[in-house]
Amino acid sequence: MNTASNLTIPELIKRQALKHGRREALVSEYSVLTFEDLDTQSTQIAKNLINIGIGKGDRVAIWAPNINAWVLAAIGTQKAGGVVVPINTRMKGKEAAYILNNSQAKILFSMNEFLGLNYFNLLSHEDLPFLEHRIALDENKSSDVSHLSSLMHSSLKIDLPSVNEEDLADIIFTSGTTGKPKGVISTHGQNIKVFDYWSKYIGLNQDDKYLIVNPFFHTFGYKAGWLASIMRGATAYPCAVFDADKIIDMIHEKKISMLPGPPTLYQSILTSEKLGHVDISSLRLGVTGAASIPVQLIKDMKEQLGFETVITAYGLTESTGVVTMCTPDDDYETIATTSGCAIAGVEVKCIDSNGEEVLAGSPGEILVRGYNVTSGYFNNPEATNEAIDASGWLHTGDIGILDERGYIKITDRSKDMFIVGGFNAYPAEIENILCDHPAISQAAVIGIDDDRMGEVAKAFIVLKPSQTLNAKTLMHWCKENMANYKVPREIEFTKDLPTNAAGKVMKYVLKDGS
Known part of the structure; x- marks a missing residue:
């Protein structure tokens, strides 16, 4: 690819298929996709997505690990004019439901089984008024979930919409000091221009074999990952675990x-x-x-x-x-x-x-x-x-x-934010989840040093009157209600939290004592 001007992700895929043909683009343990395969199969998916109601600008969520099907689902969505909404695979049902509802996603691509979890089942008790279709990227085990293969019908006579560089390509949710994740919007033009520069600058080329350990739900694994690899004609090896x-x-x-x-x-x-x-x-x-x-x-x-x-x-x-x-x-x-x-x-x-x-x-x-x-x-x-x-x-x-x-x-970094093994952890978000526990009145979270992960969460907990709770029980509850990297590795119960004259918790006092 020689120029990034006026280029979109669908157009990039088409160009690279013409240039690199049967060269391997994505290689996983279970499948190999050439540059031609990426273009042909994503086009089939796009037409079928339009056939089941996806229109230009509609949101499509992907909640899955680094597998080839993730990339096909994303490119197919973008060729249909849709907007990709990646969801962190470490999230629990409640966290994922918030993103699905906030983005008003019409379709969810996810997994029947990954690391012992059925992701669709995690949403069984969640109210999802905008979600119309659930589609599995792995083997289908449920009658109420269809499979990616259902979007591979090649006989559809449907024209793909025109997608331009100003159109939205994705919405990636990021947490902040308010604790509620916010959807960051990016256009096709931004993605192409930034990572055309990035991939050239570091010297990535078509002879490279790129092991993508960074998760696809993160910019580092998606845009600096498979997208940059396709741009430079390299061969990508998605790593799920x-x-x-x-x-x-x-x-x-x-x-x-x-x-x-x-x-x-x-x-x-x-x-x-x-x-x-x-x-x-x-x-x-x-x-x-x-x-x-x-x-x-x-x-x-x-x-x-x-x-x-x-x-x-x-x-x-x-x-x-x-x-x-x-x-x-x-x-x-x-x-x-x-x-x-x-x-x-x-x-x-x-x-x-x-x-x-x-x-x-x-x-x-x-x-x-x-x-x-x-x-x-x-x-x-x-x-x-x-x-x-x-x-x-x-x-x-x-x-x-x-x-x-x-x-x-x-x-x-970002006020109180800390980084757990490469994942951004925001105290306010963890505190909000902790305060959903019926026995907890107040919670304050800080990052503390950890030899293996760099930093981990420590929680200070104030219980409601007459309530009892121990660290082991609370930690188990946390593992069921938040992504693992957010789970506090240390929990300290206290009668009150140190606050300033305005009533704001003084995190530096908690850090000094830890």
Whole structure:
């Protein structure tokens, strides 16, 4: 693909099918899809989606792990003019139902079985007034759920709608300090332009074999994952379940050259007993990001794992996933301690509490402006106006320091947010769920250090009068009602929470005591 101008995802798929034909585009344990297959099968799905009532702009949710069928469902939806709504596979029924209802999704693609769970059954007690069809991406085991194969009828004489670069491609829900997830909207043009730049910049090419460990429900696995891989004509290997030893085997057997992920991914590989016993010299490209990365990790990635290129980057869902990137030529210290400088066509600045731009080297809230910034949150003008000012600057809520070169160092992520093994965890969201428990009056959540996950949640709980509850019982309840990465690993019961004069919980007091 030579140009990203006026290009949409459906048009990209068509172009790459003509260019790469029978070359392998997606390889999983169960199926192989060539570039031609991707185009042909997604077109069939699109026509059948239109036949069952999907119109331009309608939302279609996908709640499934990294499998080839996820990509087919997404591209088919976008060819039909629909908007993809990815759902985190770690979410429980209540959390997924909120996204389905908030996005008003008409169709849900999901799983009859993944890691022992039937995802459709998780929704059995939820009220879903907008949902019209439930379609399984795996083997069908239920009479009230149809299967992806039902959308493969090829005899339909239906014209696909015209899709342009300004049309919405997806709505990805992100949580914030309010605790209620908000749907970030992205257009075809934004997705194509950002990840055309990103994939060229890191040097991804058609000879690469790309192991996608980052989940498809996240920008990192979807847009920087299979979409970027298709753009560059690479072969993608979706990985549904993270297992360090199996990943090492995959690198060896498939000669994987591209492996992005959070720092915990590389740390898990470095500590695996298998390392040193198999050949992983095919590794070439690594991309990671976090507020704090040990310089030693970058050194080990290059010198022990053999990566030629390792870069760090900073982005958020509201910026189509990318704001800044290091260069492949930066030194270990720069790659580990900064997140690089703004990508082409994007502006970054830091401001103080009065809205004034701070001098280089001084901390301030990071603001972003450019073609990558979302036009807003789905059906939520109030949140949109709060996040994006009249001049088009996105107020990230992240605190950083810009140096004289324009490189950004993230010093504090989104107010109270913490990162659990690569997943953003928002205390307000966890607190809201905890307060649904009938015995809990108040809850406060902070992130605490963890050797394996980087950070994990710790909850401080105030019980209602005359109620009793222990940590083990509450932890079990949490596992049933929230995604696993949100579940507090420590629970402390207290008579009251420290508050300031305005009644706001002073999280720093809780952190100091932990």
